[in-house]
Amino acid sequence: MTIPSPASPQDPAPRNTAPQDPAPRNPGPQPAGSQPAGPRSAGPRALGSGGPGGGLARGLQRVTASALGPYQSAVVRIGFAATYLFFLLRELPHRHELYGPDSPWHWDLARQLTEGNRAFSVLMWTDSTVWFEAVYVLTLLSAAALMVGWRTRTMSVLFMVGVLSVQNRSIFMGDGGDNVVHLMAIYLVLTRCAQVWSLDARRAARNARRAAEGLPPLRDIVGPVLWAPLGYVLVTATAMGGLGGTLWLPTLLWILWLSAAVWWAVDRYAPRSEFRTLLDVLANLAHNATLAVIMAEVCLIYATAGWYKIQGSRWQDGTALYYPLNLDYFAPWPALSDILGASGLMVMVLTYGTVIVQVAFPFTLFNRRVKNVLLVAMICEHAGIALLLGLPFFSMAMIAADAVFLPTAFLVWLGTRATLGRRRLLARLPGRSRTQGKPGAPGCPDGPDGRPTDGPARGRHGGTEEPRLQGGGGGHTLVG
Numbered sequence: 001m002t003i004p005s006p007a008s009p010q011d012p013a014p015r016n017t018a019p020q021d022p023a024p025r026n027p028g029p030q031p032a033g034s035q036p037a038g039p040r041s042a043g044p045r046a047l048g049s050g051g052p053g054g055g056l057a058r059g060l061q062r063v064t065a066s067a068l069g070p071y072q073s074a075v076v077r078i079g080f081a082a083t084y085l086f087f088l089l090r091e092l093p094h095r096h097e098l099y100g101p102d103s104p105w106h107w108d109l110a111r112q113l114t115e116g117n118r119a120f121s122v123l124m125w126t127d128s129t130v131w132f133e134a135v136y137v138l139t140l141l142s143a144a145a146l147m148v149g150w151r152t153r154t155m156s157v158l159f160m161v162g163v164l165s166v167q168n169r170s171i172f173m174g175d176g177g178d179n180v181v182h183l184m185a186i187y188l189v190l191t192r193c194a195q196v197w198s199l200d201a202r203r204a205a206r207n208a209r210r211a212a213e214g215l216p217p218l219r220d221i222v223g224p225v226l227w228a229p230l231g232y233v234l235v236t237a238t239a240m241g242g243l244g245g246t247l248w249l250p251t252l253l254w255i256l257w258l259s260a261a262v263w264w265a266v267d268r269y270a271p272r273s274e275f276r277t278l279l280d281v282l283a284n285l286a287h288n289a290t291l292a293v294i295m296a297e298v299c300l301i302y303a304t305a306g307w308y309k310i311q312g313s314r315w316q317d318g319t320a321l322y323y324p325l326n327l328d329y330f331a332p333w334p335a336l337s338d339i340l341g342a343s344g345l346m347v348m349v350l351t352y353g354t355v356i357v358q359v360a361f362p363f364t365l366f367n368r369r370v371k372n373v374l375l376v377a378m379i380c381e382h383a384g385i386a387l388l389l390g391l392p393f394f395s396m397a398m399i400a401a402d403a404v405f406l407p408t409a410f411l412v413w414l415g416t417r418a419t420l421g422r423r424r425l426l427a428r429l430p431g432r433s434r435t436q437g438k439p440g441a442p443g444c445p446d447g448p449d450g451r452p453t454d455g456p457a458r459g460r461h462g463g464t465e466e467p468r469l470q471g472g473g474g475g476h477t478l479v480g
Contacts, residue, residue: 079400149198
């Protein structure tokens, strides 16, 4: 949901409603030094078009009028939610030994540690096995819902709570990939990551279609149903001191819970008010600032890893990769590891190539072509780590983080391929119509970028303009 541009169909009336003369008037005699009368541009428009502050004005307009990187943020959302979902599913048989009542790092030790470092974990509220199972299942469900973009704002909060709770319960069970998931789960809460490729986007498009037909939006019942019990839990946890010892987490949770009610009330009773526009601007600023933080985080990860590798003697002589290839713990395919480790030239090339790519990547962001080449190299590197060293979830987390730099044209093409593949698959199923378009809605086919054609309109700067509907759209109903 962004501020509609003057040319947007949501604001068809022109900004300047003053009547214009059909013919120029005779200005008459003018004093010396005065300029001839004629059409003049307004001050802010002249500043934004060619004045000394034009670039600043255009940049400010862009970061406030739209949530940038809708496809990139959607891929980050899907990638990290899928990473943790698959991790929890894989560890489902071992959950009690890793994070539950049978863990070597038992509940009393975990409570002492969380009290010492003021970490947050709802698993510390009680040592009941039933409570642990409920939290584990809730984290699974929130990850799945966040991946498909259902009630994204609510699910992102529950996903963050689940990730922090499970990881802080047994901090010695994680690796570098878990640290990245930990951070990104917090960042996703502040982004508008459901603009595309989500069920929320489909719901917003459906309401936009109803609005175009003169019908009221569908009544939102799920949002208030989610908002009320979550508010009760938040009030109880705050009163009992169960939100950890830090100040930022309870502040963030309260702001999100209260802002959900404000969004719902404004969308319902004043959908075209100035306050509604202010909420859009604040949400866009939070999204764009968080997206910049995610990019900086990825650059910091690679720069730190690369410069630390340069200081190691094994990385300097080009043999660092040889040692993990010969460890049984990091050899899911021993024959493949032996073949690769037997070639000294290949080991040296991969070792030096890893360092070069990681150190150089932050410096290539200003050159799109070089950046894309190194981005492909890093994604291939993480795919190799998953295959050769048996670290699939670390690789999935890093590839999801790298996706923030993927070019929009590639993501649009990828969405188009996925849409065509889905149509062909559904067309092969018995009882399905072979007409083009979405199943059950032949008159509303998807566009070439994978969005519904009646969905959110594209902005002038490559962003999106979500429909401003009564009841909300884009995941901003009452905890929706």
